[in-house]
Amino acid sequence: MAGSGNSEVKLLGAWASPYVARARIALNLKEVQYEFLEEQFGTKSELLLKSNPIYKKIPVLIHDDKPICESLIIVQYIDEVWVSSGPALMPADAYDRALHRFWAVYIDDKFVPALFGMMRAPTEEAKAESKEQALASLQLLEEAFGKISKGKPFFGGDTIGYLDVALGAFVGWMKAFEEMNGFKLLDDAKTPLLCAWAENFCNNEVVGAVIPETAKLVELAKVMQARFKSAPPAN
Amino acid sequence: MASEKGVMLLDFWVSPFGQRARIALAEKGVEYEYKEENLRDKSELLLKSNPIHKKIPVLIHDGKPICESLIIVQYIDETWSDKAPLLPSDPYQRAQARFWADFVDKKVFECGGKLWKLKGEEQEAAKTEMIEILQILEAQLGDKKYFGGDIFGFVDVAFVPFTSWFYSYETCANFSVEEVAPKIVKWAKRCMERESVEKTLPDPKKVYEFVRYLKKRFGIE
Numbered sequence: 001m002a003g004s005g006n007s008e009v010k011l012l013g014a015w016a017s018p019y020v021a022r023a024r025i026a027l028n029l030k031e032v033q034y035e036f037l038e039e040q041f042g043t044k045s046e047l048l049l050k051s052n053p054i055y056k057k058i059p060v061l062i063h064d065d066k067p068i069c070e071s072l073i074i075v076q077y078i079d080e081v082w083v084s085s086g087p088a089l090m091p092a093d094a095y096d097r098a099l100h101r102f103w104a105v106y107i108d109d110k111f112v113p114a115l116f117g118m119m120r121a122p123t124e125e126a127k128a129e130s131k132e133q134a135l136a137s138l139q140l141l142e143e144a145f146g147k148i149s150k151g152k153p154f155f156g157g158d159t160i161g162y163l164d165v166a167l168g169a170f171v172g173w174m175k176a177f178e179e180m181n182g183f184k185l186l187d188d189a190k191t192p193l194l195c196a197w198a199e200n201f202c203n204n205e206v207v208g209a210v211i212p213e214t215a216k217l218v219e220l221a222k223v224m225q226a227r228f229k230s231a232p233p234a235n
Numbered sequence: 236m237a238s239e240k241g242v243m244l245l246d247f248w249v250s251p252f253g254q255r256a257r258i259a260l261a262e263k264g265v266e267y268e269y270k271e272e273n274l275r276d277k278s279e280l281l282l283k284s285n286p287i288h289k290k291i292p293v294l295i296h297d298g299k300p301i302c303e304s305l306i307i308v309q310y311i312d313e314t315w316s317d318k319a320p321l322l323p324s325d326p327y328q329r330a331q332a333r334f335w336a337d338f339v340d341k342k343v344f345e346c347g348g349k350l351w352k353l354k355g356e357e358q359e360a361a362k363t364e365m366i367e368i369l370q371i372l373e374a375q376l377g378d379k380k381y382f383g384g385d386i387f388g389f390v391d392v393a394f395v396p397f398t399s400w401f402y403s404y405e406t407c408a409n410f411s412v413e414e415v416a417p418k419i420v421k422w423a424k425r426c427m428e429r430e431s432v433e434k435t436l437p438d439p440k441k442v443y444e445f446v447r448y449l450k451k452r453f454g455i456e
Contacts, residue, residue, distance in 0.1 A: 054338065054371070063327070066327055068327070068330045068334075069334060070333075070334055070337060073330050073333045073334055073337070074330075076329075076330070076333070077326055077327070077329070077330040080326040080329065081326045094310055094313040094314050095296075095299055095301070095310070097309075097310070097313065098301045098306050098307075098309070098310045101303070101306045101309070102301075102302055102303055102306055105303060105306070106287065140287065
């Protein structure tokens, strides 16, 4: 077993959250034993509110009673603590690290809002805009993959790295949106490298266990969409 | 891009994000070429170095560009690691430092912008928000010398450039940072005792002049 045998690791999360998936994939890659505490949709537990008072959001990693928040920060933490277990998630070279970090931030700031914008957008026009932005982001990520992977299967090279986890955690939702909207986000013609990458990523044993089934996400998305339609505009 | 040796920073004098990079470089004693960008007429080099966002700061090291201020600061810390470590060595402390630097990123600049862009009720709401942000940061600082403890660190670098905007926030929204967050004000003075900070941060009155220029340009008064 990796790390100190007596250390206690808990993850506050939810099965459908791609941000939580990032943490779970990282923990699994590092073979860390942990307790998964599922938050109920629509409520926040005492433990969550206590562990993440600033944002009150999942995921929260609790290691020996110390909370770590924000999915990308959690992934870096896992990589640094369980350093002797499995390959490093962060590249060895400082410039490569800067590239991984840059694109992870890009994914969070540009790609993810566009991806979920397709579901949440109030008008058809706004939805179309989100779709354009999502496709444009993936085009940029395709180019970035070409440069960063240097012909290898992952952003991290031969093995899954930080940026693979950052983007890969969203593959389940990407497939769900493709099915719901009837068009391809990852397209053999436009983003061939990312198509191959997504397949390699999902074929990894520890990843496959974490990414939810497309059908279940589609079902959840329909429930959430109904809520958005009936609820007044966002909080 | 030609592999020119050396360090260059594409920046804009009043940008708190650019100042983070300048302070980090100064703490590490790195020699670099500073290039002031005209943001209304961006240079070829900037557009080529940061094609995605077209924003400053951009650090160019031996011809390779690094973008996003906190990513730049981490790169500087990792590359010139022999001196003045900005991130602690303990993984949990590092995670905390990253969290709080990210908090500053998510909250301070945007809320600060609202203080000079908005009026009336909206401005009041932004003021309440800013006071809350400052008090959260004050609680995090506590009685430590710096956010990094005894060592001037990542969170200090991330937040200190915004201290030269305090005068503008106070004047536009009519409140006193010292009254709501006295420890933050004392911390800011301690930071100004460091050469890296003192030489980098502009006079708050000059920042206010810049804010007034922006208000005119955007037709806000």
